[in-house]
Amino acid sequence: MRTLFAAAAIVTILGGASAATPAPSGAYLYIGWPNDGQVVSSGKPIRVWFGLRNMGVAPKGVKFPNTGHHHLLIDTDTPGPGVEIPNDRQHLHFGTGETETTIELPPGTHTLQLVMGDEQHLTFDPSVQSKKITITVR
Amino acid sequence: MRKTIVTMLSAALLASLPVLARSPAPQNAQVYFIWPSDGMVIHHAFWVRMGLRNMGVAPKGTDIANTGHHHLLIDVDLPENMNEPVASDRNHLHFGAGETEARIELPPGRHTLQLLLADKDHIPHDPPVVSKKITVTVK
Numbered sequence: 370m371r372t373l374f375a376a377a378a379i380v381t382i383l384g385g386a387s388a389a390t391p392a393p394s395g396a397y398l399y400i401g402w403p404n405d406g407q408v409v410s411s412g413k414p415i416r417v418w419f420g421l422r423n424m425g426v427a428p429k430g431v432k433f434p435n436t437g438h439h440h441l442l443i444d445t446d447t448p449g450p451g452v453e454i455p456n457d458r459q460h461l462h463f464g465t466g467e468t469e470t471t472i473e474l475p476p477g478t479h480t481l482q483l484v485m486g487d488e489q490h491l492t493f494d495p496s497v498q499s500k501k502i503t504i505t506v507r
Numbered sequence: 508m509r510k511t512i513v514t515m516l517s518a519a520l521l522a523s524l525p526v527l528a529r530s531p532a533p534q535n536a537q538v539y540f541i542w543p544s545d546g547m548v549i550h551h552a553f554w555v556r557m558g559l560r561n562m563g564v565a566p567k568g569t570d571i572a573n574t575g576h577h578h579l580l581i582d583v584d585l586p587e588n589m590n591e592p593v594a595s596d597r598n599h600l601h602f603g604a605g606e607t608e609a610r611i612e613l614p615p616g617r618h619t620l621q622l623l624l625a626d627k628d629h630i631p632h633d634p635p636v637v638s639k640k641i642t643v644t645v646k
Contacts (some may be wrong), residue, residue, distance in 0.1 A: 396631040401541060402558065415643070416539065416560070420556065420605075420607075421606075421607055421608065422608050424556070424606075425564075425566060425605030425606045425607075426563075426565070426603040426605040426606075426607055427536065427564075427566050427569065427604070427605045428565050428569065428571050428574060431565060431566065431569050433566040433569070433573070433604065433605065434604070435604060436566055436604065436605045443587055447588055456553040463561035465571070465573065465574060466563030466565045466574050467559075467562075467563050467564075467569075468557075468558070468559050468563075468564055468604070468607050469558065469559070469560065
């Protein structure tokens with residue numbers, strides 16, 4: 370009996386820890402600029418606009434309903450729902466609530482994709498993410 | 508005498524408090540309209556896209572440096588007193604949930620739109636972060 374309780378407690382704890390924040394209904398994330406297929410010139414910074422509808426922006430660590438912060442993924446895939454977003458050169462975090470940025474990329478073809486993270490940098494369930502776009506730097 | 512000085516000092520302190528309460532903004536902070544642009548003729552229902560540079564967006568009540576939330580001023584001038592919270596009415600729309608886009612409906616005719624960023628207490632920053640006032644025509 371006691372074992373059963375303990376097991377139940379563990380399940381509850383694990384369940385609580387892994388429960389992803391549900392995505393706000395109607396949340397729509399998109400890259401406002403550049404456009405898919407855009408050719409940009411190398412040697413000058415590329416401005417990227419983060420578009421978000423039916424959801425708000427909040428810095429990391431801020432718990433506020435229906436908000437999250439932007440992450441820009443470069444030449445990589447999204448991690449899926451309820452997963453901590455890595456923090457490296459391919460996963461740029463915008464934990465101060467930024468809604469645009471400038472990046473520099475080497476010549477060639479690159480993919481860009483936005484994904485929202487909750488106050489703990491976890492993706493939502495379902496993941497709030499933009500279409501993955503391809504740009505060419507030359 | 509001593510009491511008078513203390514009273515005067517407290518009065519001076521109190522008078523200066525609203526000024527102290529304003530959150531500083533970076534000199535290069537810039538709020539602007541991504542869409543619509545100045546002079547545009549638009550449909551009566553449209554999405555306003557609010558752009559912000561060199562600062563971040565945070566919901567109301569969030570005490571983090573260099574952040575604020577958007578306010579959309581419709582057919583109205585900037586508040587005269589920037590030490591007070593931005594009014595909340597049909598001419599001053601608050602986006603206290605950190606929204607960066609908003610669906611707006613306006614009657615036909617010419618309208619002005621202007622963005623004003625404000626801090627956790629809805630008080631504009633120092634210096635105020637204000638967009639250009641644009642004019643749109645709803646057909």
